[in-house]
């Protein structure tokens with residue numbers, strides 16, 4: 382018999398998620414149990430989370446996480462759904478998804494969005510559409526790093542670890558809010574996030590609680606004093622050999638000066654200097670994000686696999 386219960390057993394969720402993730406993308410290091418638990422306990426600022434376990438004849442078989450944005454994207458639910466590889470094709474995934482749909486309906490939300498690397502048959506069978514195709518690429522940074530030439534005239538580089546200087550917070554919020562507008566989002570029903578200085582600080586605190594270190598480089602437009610370009614690399618503290626290249630954004634008024642490549646190259650060097658054990662950096666980009674893919678290619682990133690953001694509208 383299959384039951385769906387509110388999650389209390391963090392170890393069971395960890396074992397399921399880890400086995401599922403390692404089956405699909407074994408080259409991405411999975412968090413330690415301690416770090417994983419911080420993720421369950423500290424959702425991103427502006428989101429509420431619900432956690433469920435699917436128990437099959439007394440054995441934990443699947444884990445469902447629902448993230449419910451509270452400040453924007455109010456029609457959406459971000460879904461993470463994992464079934465242990467030993468328990469597949471017995472309807473557990475379908476039952477967990479049905480539960481997610483039920484909760485979405487109860488909460489008046491219309492779009493369930495979930496990212497996966499190898500769930501095409503499952504997602505299509507559920508009636509979801511492939512809303513955005515992404516490429517994950519990896520950079521080996523054990524060798525020589527790309528050239529870190531200075532920023533274009535009129536701009537000065539700034540960098541920080543974990544906590545941004547107070548005077549940049551508003552600009553970081555502005556740039557971060559633009560991401561859903563500026564980066565390709567395909568058919569995804571997403572709107573700009575509302576991010577202000579307080580939410581930037583709250584995100585920093587969440588990253589700290591989640592035991593990650595973040596390295597940032599930005600470009601300040603000297604004439605206006607505004608931060609107009611920003612990039613960030615994040616690494617879990619107990620998986621120091623690996624990191625994610627997360628955000629890169631250049632304000633539309635300041636594009637065409639090579640700032641994107643410049644800040645990314647400087648940030649690589651900054652992260653590697655701070656973390657000498659860092660060997661690999663992964664990044665994920667929409668297939669149609671030609672600009673960013675070209676920058677990544679120039680930096681030495683090489684494609685690894687393709688991910689899909691699936692969207693189910695109820």
Ligand SMILES: CC(C)(COP(=O)(O)OP(=O)(O)OC[C@H]1O[C@@H](n2cnc3c(N)ncnc32)[C@H](O)[C@@H]1OP(=O)(O)O)[C@@H](O)C(=O)NCCC(=O)NCCS
Nearest residue numbers: 462463464469470471472473474475495497500502503506
């Ligand atoms: C995708 C995943 C959740 C499916 O879990 P599951 O419990 O095996 O799925 P179900 O048994 O409920 O399958 C439901 C239907 O999906 C389809 N399906 C699921 N896995 C399939 C596979 N490997 N090949 C072909 N069809 C598949 C089938 O139509 C299946 O119905 P059927 O068994 O009656 O033919 C599981 O493989 C998983 O955890 N993958 C890694 C994480 C992930 O990708 N999550 C999905 C996010 S969208």
